[in-house]
Amino acid sequence: MSKRISILHFLSNYIIVLLPIFTLCVMGPTEIYFGNYKELGFTYQEFGWKFLIFSFLITTLLTLILSFLPDKIQKYFLSVIYWIGIAGYLQTMFLNKQLDLMGVSAESYSATRMKTVLNACLWFVLLVLILFFTMYPKTKMHKILSITSGIIFGMQLVGFLSLFPTADEAAFSYPTEELCLDGSEQYTISSKENIILFVLDNFAIDYYTSAVQTYPELTDQLKDFTYYSNADCNYHGTYPSLAHLITGNELDPSLTVDDWLTQCWTNDITNDYFSLLESEDYKVNLYTPVTSILTGTNSLELLDDKINNVTYKSNTRMIDYSKLYKTMLYMSCYRFMPEYFKPAFDVKNETYTSIVSYPENAVQHANYDFYSNLLSTGLTLDNSCNYFTIQHLNGTHEFTTNEFCEYDEQNLSCESTVKGIFTMLNVYIEQLKKLGAYDNSTIIITSDHGTIDRPQMIFFIKEKNETHKMMQETSAPITLNELVPTIVESLGKDYSEFGSSIHDFNDGELRERTVYIRDFDESKPPVPCYDGLRDGKVNSYRVYTYTGGEAEFVNALYGDDVITIPMIDSYF
Structure with missing residues (x-):
């Protein structure tokens, strides 16, 4: 009889301990994965079953350890574990209203002081109430804690199992033939003529002006450029802005995402634009890590007749498992934790986009990765055609770079990130000059958007054979609507079909x-x-x-x- 009671007692403890571990290590990562697997790029098998097995093993170990503790200490430990499980469940299910998990907001996570305090009070009140139960007889407390833990675990288990039938094959297996953007020519330019477009994500004008105050020499290498200090992004967010600035197609909110992106790449004006580039012997290479932002659920076939570096993804796939496990757990903790601790677990978008890499097709997106490869490989020349190169880099989407364009957790700030970006740009420009490709290049340095409350973004341009003694500046009121017409104008062609050029504004x-x-x-x-x-x-x-x-x-x-x-x- 005593043995039976001991087993029941163990199981009662087990279900209490299991609740927070299952929520944090199984339910959280699984929900995050099935809600975002098309962007994450790896299958559930890479981590899911390992997390599940680990959760039950660690629960068993902790429950065994608890069994050897004195009853009074064991009771308090169980109460705290139960508190973490219940509070974390409530936080995840009801208190994370519109919480950004996948880089929707460019800025790092922050909550208002009032929200943080109220959230902390809720967690504290729950702790006090649960500890109050420890004054009840041990058997009654165990019954309350284990039954409620079992009910919530059962609800989560049903939710966990329901995620699998609703997912498609892409969640569980890699496609045999999948198109991607090939990065093998990311550092190749033409010995003839070039259009080089740097799209530095989330680079607000305010970030630039703040950095110039810290680093007055920031743009010394851009003396041949003109800086437009009153440039407007039209649309805040990489979607829809990136597709808009590449194709020139304005947003139509009456269309679904897929339909609008299809329209971007197939409308008559866009067709004329890319046909013109082709007729002028331009190869158009685009480098961005997440292609769904340009295609939606459509295949990259949508871009195949316009973007030249669309190719089949190589079978050589590399997965950074350490980063994979850490990222999924951090994202789960980010949902689970109270507001005060969320910033510590806010995963940067360049982290989850770099978990899976294809060495034969690798595209560099992080500022420091792009710069490191630029230093090690250098730019190379191709004399077969003209090049239109679109480099979509992380920019100031997060502050991840020191002034030398290195990742340095101790010296990261807005100003150092901006300085690091210009360090990278300066070296790129210096290499263009050494290869004799600077004068024949139109170079545009801009962004897809600024911040939500300051959406105006940087815009620098140097046209072919343009020289100044110092960088020019203008407050002409331009927008990204003028980007495509300006590129057409740089070819010496009539751009009226495509809209106004930046030079049409004073x-x-x-x-x-x-x-x-x-x-x-x-x-x-x-x-x-x-x-x-x-x-x-x-x-x-x-x-x-x-x-x-x-x-x-x-x-x-x-x-x-x-x-x-x-x-x-x-x-x-």
């Missing part, structure tokens, strides 16, 4: 411009994510119209004159 000119900023509007129904795997984190666009510069935009942002346009579905 320094100090007033111009009405419009910015779309994604939002979750509680008065509107939620929308699905474009991939059908989860609900969208946003459901509408806030549309602001302003005349002037950044100050006038800020006035519009905090004013009442805003139009809200519902989404059909959401990329994020």
